Amino acid sequence: MERLEVRELVYFTAVAEELHFGRAAARLGMAQPPLSRAIQQLERRLGVALLERGSRRVALTEAGAVLLRESRTVLDAASAAARRTRRAGRADPRLVLAIKPGGDGGLLPAILDAYQAEPGALPVELMCSFGEREVLLREGRADAALLHRPHHDLTGLDTQDLLTETQLLVMPSSHRLAGRTRVCLNDLAGEPLPRWPGASEGGAHGPEIHDLGQLLHLIALRRMVAVLPSSIRGQLRDDLVAVPVDDAEPTTLVLAWPEHATSPALAAFVRAAAAVAGKVTGHGG
Amino acid sequence: MERLEVRELVYFTAVAEELHFGRAAARLGMAQPPLSRAIQQLERRLGVALLERGSRRVALTEAGAVLLRESRTVLDAASAAARRTRRAGRADPRLVLAIKPGGDGGLLPAILDAYQAEPGALPVELMCSFGEREVLLREGRADAALLHRPHHDLTGLDTQDLLTETQLLVMPSSHRLAGRTRVCLNDLAGEPLPRWPGASEGGAHGPEIHDLGQLLHLIALRRMVAVLPSSIRGQLRDDLVAVPVDDAEPTTLVLAWPEHATSPALAAFVRAAAAVAGKVTGHGG
DNA sequence: TCTTTCCATACCCGCACGGTATCGCTGCGC
DNA sequence: GCGCAGCGATACCGTGCGGGTATGGAAAGA
Numbered sequence: 001m002e003r004l005e006v007r008e009l010v011y012f013t014a015v016a017e018e019l020h021f022g023r024a025a026a027r028l029g030m031a032q033p034p035l036s037r038a039i040q041q042l043e044r045r046l047g048v049a050l051l052e053r054g055s056r057r058v059a060l061t062e063a064g065a066v067l068l069r070e071s072r073t074v075l076d077a078a079s080a081a082a083r084r085t086r087r088a089g090r091a092d093p094r095l096v097l098a099i100k101p102g103g104d105g106g107l108l109p110a111i112l113d114a115y116q117a118e119p120g121a122l123p124v125e126l127m128c129s130f131g132e133r134e135v136l137l138r139e140g141r142a143d144a145a146l147l148h149r150p151h152h153d154l155t156g157l158d159t160q161d162l163l164t165e166t167q168l169l170v171m172p173s174s175h176r177l178a179g180r181t182r183v184c185l186n187d188l189a190g191e192p193l194p195r196w197p198g199a200s201e202g203g204a205h206g207p208e209i210h211d212l213g214q215l216l217h218l219i220a221l222r223r224m225v226a227v228l229p230s231s232i233r234g235q236l237r238d239d240l241v242a243v244p245v246d247d248a249e250p251t252t253l254v255l256a257w258p259e260h261a262t263s264p265a266l267a268a269f270v271r272a273a274a275a276v277a278g279k280v281t282g283h284g285g
Numbered sequence: 286m287e288r289l290e291v292r293e294l295v296y297f298t299a300v301a302e303e304l305h306f307g308r309a310a311a312r313l314g315m316a317q318p319p320l321s322r323a324i325q326q327l328e329r330r331l332g333v334a335l336l337e338r339g340s341r342r343v344a345l346t347e348a349g350a351v352l353l354r355e356s357r358t359v360l361d362a363a364s365a366a367a368r369r370t371r372r373a374g375r376a377d378p379r380l381v382l383a384i385k386p387g388g389d390g391g392l393l394p395a396i397l398d399a400y401q402a403e404p405g406a407l408p409v410e411l412m413c414s415f416g417e418r419e420v421l422l423r424e425g426r427a428d429a430a431l432l433h434r435p436h437h438d439l440t441g442l443d444t445q446d447l448l449t450e451t452q453l454l455v456m457p458s459s460h461r462l463a464g465r466t467r468v469c470l471n472d473l474a475g476e477p478l479p480r481w482p483g484a485s486e487g488g489a490h491g492p493e494i495h496d497l498g499q500l501l502h503l504i505a506l507r508r509m510v511a512v513l514p515s516s517i518r519g520q521l522r523d524d525l526v527a528v529p530v531d532d533a534e535p536t537t538l539v540l541a542w543p544e545h546a547t548s549p550a551l552a553a554f555v556r557a558a559a560a561v562a563g564k565v566t567g568h569g570g
Numbered sequence: 571t572c573t574t575t576c577c578a579t580a581c582c583c584g585c586a587c588g589g590t591a592t593c594g595c596t597g598c599g600c
Numbered sequence: 601g602c603g604c605a606g607c608g609a610t611a612c613c614g615t616g617c618g619g620g621t622a623t624g625g626a627a628a629g630a
Contacts, residue, residue, distance in 0.1 A: 004367045005291050007618090021577060034619045036578060046367065048374030053577065055627040063374030069545060070366030077362050081355030082289045082331065089333030089348035155544045156441055259440040260354060292587095306608060319588045321609060338608065340596045 002045040006078055009071040011038045012050065016068040019058045080140035080258075087140070088263075094125045095265050098133040098145035102212035105163045105231040105253045107276055108146070114272035122265045137258055143266050144257040148229070151251060156259060160270050162277040163253040165229040168242040172222050177243070184247045192224040216240060229253070287330040291363055294356040296323045297335065301353040304343045365425035365543075372425070373548075379410045380550050383418040383430035387497035390448045390516040390538045392561055393431070399557035407550045422543055428551050429542040433514070435534065439541060445555050447562040448538040450514040453527040457507050462528070469532045477509040501525060514538070 014024040015035065025032040043050050050064035060068065087096075099108065115121050127142050134152050136142040146162075147154065169183050177183050194215055212235070218224050220239050228242075229251050236242060255273045257266055299309040300320065310317040328335050335349035345353065372381075384393065400406050412427050419437050421427040431447075432439065454468050462468050479500055497520070503509050505524050513527075514536050521527060540558045542551055 002367075003291060003295070004363045006288060006363075007290065009363075009366075010288070022575090030618095031620055032576085033578075033580095033621085038618080040578085046370055046374070048371055050370075050374075055577090056575075058577085061374070063370050065547075066373040067366060067370040069547065070362070070369055073545065074359065074362045074366050077355070077359045078289050078291075078294075081294075081352060081359050082287075084355055085331055085335075085348050085352040086333055088351040089331070089346070155443065158440065260358065262350075262354065307606090315587095316589055317608075318590085318610080323587085325609085341607080343608085 004046075004074075006075065008038060008042045009074055011035055012042060012067060013071045013075065015039055015051065015058070016060055016064060016071075019060070021058065076138060080138060083140035093122050093265070095122045095144070095269055096125045096127055096142045097269075098127045098129055098136045098142040100133065100146065100212075101128050102232065102235050103148070103229075103253075104146055105165065105229065106234060107162055107253070107273075110276045111269075111273045114276050115269050118268040118272055120264065121268060124269075134256070137256060140258070143261070143263070144255055144269060147254050147256045149252045149254050150249065152256075154254070154256060157256040158259045158261070159254040159256045160274050160277075161252050161254050162273060163231070164250050165231055165253070166250050167227050167245050167248040168230050168232065169225060169245050170216070170219055170228050170232065170236065170240055170242045171225040172220055173239055173241050174222070175225065175241075178241045180243050182244050182246050185245060188225070188227075188245075194218075194224055194226050289331075289359075291360065293323060293327045294359055296320055297327060297352060298356045298360065300324055300336065300343070301345055301349060301356075304345070306343065361423060365423060368425035378407050378550070380407045380429070380554055381410045381412055381427045382554075383412045383414055383421045383427040385418065385431065385497075386413050387517065387520050388433070388514075388538075389431055390450065390514065391519065392447060392538070392558075395561045396554075396558045399561050400554050403553040403557055405549065406553060409554075419541070422541060425543070428546070428548070429540055429554060432539050432541045434537045434539050436536060437541075439539070441544060442541040443544045443546070444539040444541045445559050445562075446537050446539050447558060448516070449535050450516055450538070451535050452512050452530050452533040453515050453517065454510060454530050455501070455504055455513050455517065455521065455525055455527045456510040457505055458524055458526050459507070460510065460526070463526045465528055467529050467531050470530060473510070473512075473530075479503075479509055479511050 011024075011028065014028050015021060018024040018027065021032050021036055021039075025035045028035065039051065046063075046067075048063045049061050050067055052059045052061055112124060115124065127136065129136065133142070133145040134147060134154075134157070137145050137157060147157075147159075149159070149161075169177065169188070171178055177187060180187075215224075215226060216235075216237055219226060220237060227245055227248055230242075230244070233242060255270060257270070296309075296313065299312050300306060303309040303312065306317050306321055306324075310320045313320065324336065331348075331352075333348045334346050335352055337344045337346055397409060400409065412421065414421065418427070418430040419432060419439075419442070422430050422442060432442075432444075434444070434446075454462065454473070456463055462472060465472075500509075500511060501520075501522055504511060505522060512530055512533055515527075515529070518527060540555060542555070
């Protein structure tokens, strides 16, 4: 079985994305002819046509589309491998936890304390990032992340549930719904909702949200409202009110890490987090 | 950022598994010196020591252990990519479904019929394999597989639940428990249980099971008993009896496929299977 | 038909990969 | 304690392949 090389996958990905050999070659910092040859050779070795070379346009074949998707996972895995190996070899081992400021449900201090009490606990480095935390995990930049189910895509990650919360509508006190004791999703028709980085949903406009303070500020300025987990209550400004959204799916705070991770430090952290979560929800350690 | 090449990962994996440069080189069909150099170069580029060269022994460093695990996922992804691409490019497109004979809960005929009624349905090729079906999926040899939760490790796979069943203890009619109307797991202490391929649990002895007929035969011969999903009832021989195991976790038959799969043929198959499963369990389509 | 565009082909070069020979260290046996 | 054997590292060399430049050739637009 002929071996598939990373270099070939990088080349193919460039061409498949650009659908143009010249531009792809430029992007790769090389000349066009060797790129053409590399792709031909790849096709020969796979015994499959990957591209349809029309006179004036290049298109992906069915097999090419498959390889493009597969290539991305291979390349992601490869760079994650490099990063994780490098981090494992660092002289100062640390556990990198990706969090969203304000998105920890108030559990984080207790979890960190519990973890530091574990034998062999490493220093924990917090990586604050409002969006893209799952990407940090998949890229091997972080060891674990606090995410929300079902908001985040958790495929390929192992998880530990920490806290399930109902959701609140957060709005300025002058908002038309501010007097209600409860709302439902239908009440929100036409309301401007925040645009989260990474999620390119239609219907949401305005600036991307990168920071909780920014979001609350924009809400106070009546530029938008937001549906947030109820643990947000402790961080609200005076000029904002929050009421339960009856039919919003409950959101679960989960600790997530790359599947197959074996580091004992991570295992200890998961144990600590599970213990803290168990106490909060009353199930005991 | 220096790029990590597949060839280097293959080399490193060989050395890390053999813990011996000479044997690794032999396994790779090459001489030892270039292998040594390649590993050194890999370490230099990563800036990390991967192996501890003792005078007489080679050992993995912490980072080396990480890279070994990561390498395996990268190499698996790469060969799966090649296989999936090749299969997508075949002139005769088919959908390959990995099944275990007798492990379909009786749903398979209906699912196949329902699928063939879908527009654009492909011929379905059944790949019978008693164990290792999940590996077939991960290796890209099959498009989908019928698996059992929680028996199989489903991380990295997307799934559709089909059928949840209680489990039965299957034994010869002369067995000491054959008269019982129900048993619990404690009753099975000391009973010889089948050794499934792939699962190397302690406590189970005797030949590996590769085939349902073989298993039932061995049970009839009083060589072992087995805990199986209740849909097995229809396939029992006269000389075997089955009684419910009260505290055995229910087992769910799931249709599983590689995450990120986008093939419309697979999507149609999942739809068909879900519809059939919905009818059986009474939830409607 | 002439031009432009863009991929393929032809040809050349340098390097890095792989091979052989050998060194150097270390642990073991006599 | 000396020699030997095992094993990884180093030295050196040849060649195949990855990449570059120049050019061909087909097709679409003017």
